[in-house]
Amino acid sequence: MPHLRGLPADLLGSVVALARLRRLSAGELLFAPGDRAKSFFVVARGVVRVYRIAPDGAEQLVHYLRAGNSFGEPALFGTGLFHAHAVAAADPTELLEVDGPRFLELFRSDARLASALVSGLSARLVELVTRIEELALVGADARLAHFLLRQPARSVGRELAIAWGMRKKDLALQLAITPETLSRVLRRWQGQGWIRSERERLFVLEPERLLRTAEGGGAEVRSPPAS
Amino acid sequence: MPHLRGLPADLLGSVVALARLRRLSAGELLFAPGDRAKSFFVVARGVVRVYRIAPDGAEQLVHYLRAGNSFGEPALFGTGLFHAHAVAAADPTELLEVDGPRFLELFRSDARLASALVSGLSARLVELVTRIEELALVGADARLAHFLLRQPARSVGRELAIAWGMRKKDLALQLAITPETLSRVLRRWQGQGWIRSERERLFVLEPERLLRTAEGGGAEVRSPPAS
DNA sequence: CGGTGCGTTGACATTTCTCAACTGTTGTGG
DNA sequence: CCACAACAGTTGAGAAATGTCAACGCACCG
Secondary structure (H helix, E strand, C coil): CCCCCCCCHHHHHHHHHCEEEEEECCCCEEECCCCECCEEEEEEECCEEEEEECCCCCEEEEEEECCCCEECHHHHHCCCECCCEEEECCCCEEEEEEEHHHHHHHHHHCHHHHHHHHHHHHHHHHHHHHHHHHHHCCCHHHHHHHHHHCCCCEEECCEEEEECCCCHHHHHHHHCCCHHHHHHHHHHHHHCCCEEECCCEEEECCHHHHHHHHCCCCCCCCCCCCC | CCCCCCCCHHHHHHHHHCEEEEEECCCCEEECCCCECCEEEEEEECCEEEEEECCCCCEEEEEEECCCCEECHHHHHCCCECCCEEEECCCCEEEEEEEHHHHHHHHHHCHHHHHHHHHHHHHHHHHHHHHHHHHHCCCHHHHHHHHHHCCCCEEECCEEEEECCCCHHHHHHHHCCCHHHHHHHHHHHHHCCCEEECCCEEEECCHHHHHHHHCCCCCCCCCCCCC
């Protein structure tokens, strides 16, 4: 479970008791913008893509959720309406759908649950700010490097092994670059011997190069924060 | 007050009782990344800029807070550490500094406070997702249009009046474009009669054009500045 | 064995950033 | 009160980066 991890077993059980298991197949729509938010979700198995669509068809990937992640709380506790699309992206995708009103009831009666929720939302807020920072980085190289460095990685000797975990198309979407640019950056890095790209995962041979790239390539200081 | 608005007076009083008034002058640093978060803040008067700095000196404006806004909760209830810089940006800036531990205590004893906090955080989460969407828009035009359309505006006839409320430099930072590009986009729009830009505020003459631009479809008509 | 979708590669057009100079405003100190 | 410094904003020209369009290879799946 998500940020509910660490809750005492009895409380966790109470929450699960409010949940209903839902099974979706790949491509199935869970909710769309404007839908009334009556519950939130926890991914038990599979993958869920949450994205927004601009009227011109451009798609922005907002969240990419795997087993253990939860989503929908902000809509439920905030505006009461979903403001994005959610679609199952793996074939057997199973979700726990937690009933909103009953959760709120429980929430009001137990401060531990409230604390867990608040700290969970806080953590996500911090993560989103990091995403914003990432998108504000100039240059595709910097954005990709920044992204890679905050992925969970396995150390294999001096190398880092990072699983893509999503289609490159989706990754490009998330970084707000085109798949073409992504492909070119990877090829260039590989040509310089910084990385080795395989089908399922990526080996980072020189993590420090990536780090410097994420920081903007150089090391000079430009404009100290005025005032 | 921020998302605490709507709380019964007695509870609000209890919160205020935990607060300490702090007065800062322009440019004064409130906290920096790595500082231990022991309280959160509410702006009573003035302006606070919250930003992150990449090692190469590039600055990303995360929040721009005016009277009534609060900040610092995610750090306090999440990681316990601040992860950004906060600086007073107006000369008489006054803040309410709410003690974290004591707030948590109150929080645990009163579910109404917990609800208010959760819905406040949720709202901010939704707002950040909107910001992410904005940054992912390709083209400076689309980003600026999107930004303008979600600003509070006063209708003056068929026109919209929007106050800048911040330096253009800061706006550019927030949109992840350069001040030069911002200036050029405004000039072009003004040349096409879509807007009228004044020192303190901006009049949108054709909101629908902006809407289409924000949707990414405004890239067609591109004529050089008339005069 | 085709079909479909993802990823790659190439050539080209466009936008934005960079660098640099200039203007106008604000605030300070002589 | 004026001169001057500091800073925000504007404008211009060239360079660099990314998006666009199009074609191709490659897997996976029926």
